Amino acid sequence: MISYATLDRLLHQIDPEEEGYRNGTLQFNFNEDNSVILNGQRVSVISFAKAIFPFVDSPNPNITIVKTGRFFPVPMHIHPWVEIGYMYSGSCQHTIKDKTYTFTKGQLYILDSDTPHAIGYLGENNIHISIVLEKQYFTDSFFTRFSENSILSKFLINSISKHTSHDNFLLFNSENNRRIHTYIAELLCEHINPSINSVDIINNYIALLFLELVNVYETDQIKPQLNHTQSNILPILKYIETNYKTCDLKSTAAFFSMNPNYLTTFIKKNTGYSFKQLIQHQRFQFINSQLLNTSLPIETIALSAGYENTTYFYKKYKEAFGCSPKEFRDKHNSKAGRNT
DSSP: OOOHHHHHHHHHOOOHHHHHHHHTSOOOOOOTTSEEEETTEEEEEOOOOOOOTTOOOOSSTTEEEEEOOSSSOEEEEEOSSEEEEEEEESEEEEEETTEEEEEETTOEEEEOTTOOEEEOOOOTTOEEEEEEEOGGGOOHHHHTTSOTTOHHHHHHHHHHOSSSOOOOEEEEOOTTOHHHHHHHHHHHHHHHSOOTTHHHHHHHHHHHHHHHHHHHHHHHTSOOOOOSSGGGHHHHHHHHHHHTTTOOHHHHHHHTTOOHHHHHHHHHHHHSSOHHHHHHHHHHHHHHHHHHHOOOOHHHHHHHTTOOOHHHHHHHHHHHHSSOHHHHHHHHHHHHHHHO
8 A cells, every 4th residue: 555645756756758758859649540520620539548657557447547648738639438637736728629728736527438628738747637437337336326316427327328429528626625635546546556455445436536526516516695795705716716717807797696896896895906906816827837837838828818918918917027928937947947
């Protein structure tokens, strides 16, 4: 049995292939001979999941765990299995069909089979885990654990059906859920160092994980019922943190059934900041993370953060940090170089 500290060390270890991607001696590409055109875009078709270090063992043949390789973006692709994606540390961008999401530490998603998706560049501290569940895993006994009306039951039944379209995913705001992290960590440890009863242990952790996800999802779907007290500013801040790329004052006010002018006053009174300042803060947090952990062009990063006007972006960035984004990147990369 390995410790969580050992698990963390193994997940952050850079293997030779990753080192090749980092120093530029390797270039990642799927085999384009096995691809299809979906909505005018070439999408690679992946037929099997390859488990690599440190998850070389697969006690259950219908479950594979993969640590996504770092230092390169994973192009758009599809596969025939259901995927649980978990952000173990850091953050990453994940494009699902034609929309890009930012997943942060502790968040989890379930991706339907045959859904086009791509994963952005992962830096050294961005650890993304995929738990691959073959359709054969979802037996009748598996579904007896869930209510017939469970959103997960409906989703998974759709995922394994031949008669439905496969273009869905579920996002779980599980970043503060202690159980989710524990169940995932135990699954990872069991695959790295299987015990005598690994199959049963893994099956039970998968069941516990799904049951807890039902709680997380159903709780997350209930809109906050605000009494307009200071303690209830937290749901609004959480909403802004999650939707800062696309939300505006009008859409946020509508979500909480509030008048936009009242929402402006409410936020200012309880935080000392305006709505625009909170949005800008969240965007700059994302942008600085991308500047330090990726080599993406600055304009691309700004656009993905929600800034369509680059002139406005550069102006606001200089006001906030006293330097340009390029100067910020160069300064911190220089420091990192001196510390290595």
